Amino acid sequence: MAxxxxxxxxxxxxxxxxxxxxxxxxxxxxxxxxxxxxxxTDETAAADSLFGxxxxxxxxxxxxxxELLVTNVFTDLAATGALGVDELRWPSPVRPGDTLxxxxxxxxxxxxxxxxxxxxxxxxxxxxxxxVMSMVGLVLYERRER
Amino acid sequence: MAxxxxxxxxxxxxxxxxxxxxxxxxxxxxxxxxxxxxxxTDETAAADSLFGxxxxxxxxxxxxxxELLVTNVFTDLAATGALGVDELRWPSPVRPGDTLxxxxxxxxxxxxxxxxxxxxxxxxxxxxxxxVMSMVGLVLYERRER
Numbered sequence: 001m002a003x004x005x006x007x008x009x010x011x012x013x014x015x016x017x018x019x020x021x022x023x024x025x026x027x028x029x030x031x032x033x034x035x036x037x038x039x040x041t042d043e044t045a046a047a048d049s050l051f052g053x054x055x056x057x058x059x060x061x062x063x064x065x066x067e068l069l070v071t072n073v074f075t076d077l078a079a080t081g082a083l084g085v086d087e088l089r090w091p092s093p094v095r096p097g098d099t100l101x102x103x104x105x106x107x108x109x110x111x112x113x114x115x116x117x118x119x120x121x122x123x124x125x126x127x128x129x130x131x132v133m134s135m136v137g138l139v140l141y142e143r144r145e146r
Numbered sequence: 147m148a149x150x151x152x153x154x155x156x157x158x159x160x161x162x163x164x165x166x167x168x169x170x171x172x173x174x175x176x177x178x179x180x181x182x183x184x185x186x187t188d189e190t191a192a193a194d195s196l197f198g199x200x201x202x203x204x205x206x207x208x209x210x211x212x213e214l215l216v217t218n219v220f221t222d223l224a225a226t227g228a229l230g231v232d233e234l235r236w237p238s239p240v241r242p243g244d245t246l247x248x249x250x251x252x253x254x255x256x257x258x259x260x261x262x263x264x265x266x267x268x269x270x271x272x273x274x275x276x277x278v279m280s281m282v283g284l285v286l287y288e289r290r291e292r
Binding site for chain 1: 179181197210212220232234235236
């Protein structure tokens with residue numbers, strides 16, 4: 001299948017995909033291992049926190065967003081890895097039972113070297129239409145051989 | 147124990163901590179679930195990639211860095227959650243057997259509201275002194291009651 005290379009990417013291109021449920025068990029499992037703050041690991045402490053109940057680690061939301069990107073989109077792209085991410089924000093919490101959807105929009109492209117081009121995309125993670133995470137990903141794509 | 151509140155934080159304050167080994171099993175487990183790109187999940191494909199061998203998902207490196215922050219530092223802080231992260235970068239890959247250390251430096255503080263203050267810290271994750279990840283964290287701290 002023809003994968004989308006750097007030259008094929010158009011600024012303004014959008015995609016919306018994914019319908020991924022977040023379970024209580026997975027929130028606890030991720031948090032106990034990687035982000036053991038009480039509002040991520042302990043129902044009672046979470047109820048007494050600013051958040052009023054258990055919420056997913058922001059890094060867990062990022063990991064689940066990556067899962068949706070890789071399984072829905074990356075197989076169609078000649079993407080070779082990311083330099084990084086700018087403006088990562090968690091404007092509202094993810095709670096047990098929420099369903100995540102992802103929206104991406106290409107905001108900028110520039111050649112990187114002979115083989116690769118850099119694509120900046122704004123990626124937004126949504127629950128019932130509300131933003132729970134946003135970021136600008138800096139991903140390198142292969143250029144077509146000339 | 148007296149936890150460090152917003153008023154106690156000083157720009158330029160640094161901390162270095164952690165000695166966390168990254169195993170092959172954990173790289174594969176995280177990647178199969180959240181970032182199933184071949185250079186994270188498949189030894190043979192990874193050997194043929196730009197990276198020349200299996201590397202950890204950048205999101206896994208972020209999660210392990212968070213683990214080191216929470217278990218070494220956050221218990222001493224009146225931190226209540228993060229707004230987000232700027233300038234997240236993965237300048238070199240993390241490989242099986244690497245040991246992660248974290249360095250933080252407070253770069254800026256500003257009052258946020260009556261109860262909270264915002265602290266910006268540059269966080270660098272290192273393997274044998276080389277940067278494998280860097281980011282600027284935006285963390286809210288409780289202010290002391292007045």
